[in-house]
Amino acid sequence: MKSSLASADWRLEENAWCLLLGAENKAGPGPSPCGESGRCQLRAEPRGDDESSMSKVLKRKKHWSAKVRECAVSWGGAGEFGSVVELLGGAEHGLFPFLGHMDLDALVCHVGSLPYYGDVLLEVNGTPVSGLTNRDTHAVIRHFREPIRIKTVKP
Incomplete structure (x- = not known):
């Protein structure tokens, strides 16, 4: 057969x-x-x-984790972090917490570079905040003393 x-x-x-x-x-x-x-x-x-029809070389895209930025920021005597940096999003809106308007005069960056408007907030002093509500994210930030280390990524 x-x-x-x-x-x-x-x-x-x-x-x-x-x-x-x-x-x-x-x-x-x-x-x-x-x-x-x-x-x-x-x-x-x-x-x-x-030969391009025989074998095509695919361009590798960078993984988003390669674009994570870390910086240490403080806001001096300007009150709370929330009065200097607007925190938007949160789990109650179905979004990751992200940075809104920032008062660049009151914000001081000690290490790294300042984050940008719209950057997604991943960690605060090593504590992951993705998936937290906006209120809980503010509570995590209030828990730590200045300066705080934040990890952000551009969406």
Whole structure:
């Protein structure tokens, strides 16, 4: 009993002529497209100079975790963190907490660079805040003394 692979007529993509495994030449009597008469083996003959059709190189995208920024910020005698940096989003809105308007005159960055408007807040002093409500995120920030280390990522 012949296997289904042996009697299959396979046509490869544009870069090959044919693959007839154990099957008669479908073009009729005479030589098959690859030059053999009757039966042929695998013979791939590329057409043209275009190697990009044969193998395409995919560009790797950077993972979002490679774009995480960390900075140590303090806000001096300007009151609470919430009076200097607007915190938006939160689990009650179905969003990660993210930074809104910032009073850049009152905010001092000790290490790293200041975060930007719209950056997603990931951690405060090593405590993950993603998935917390806005109120809970403010409570985590109030718990720590200045300066606080925050990890943010651009959405």
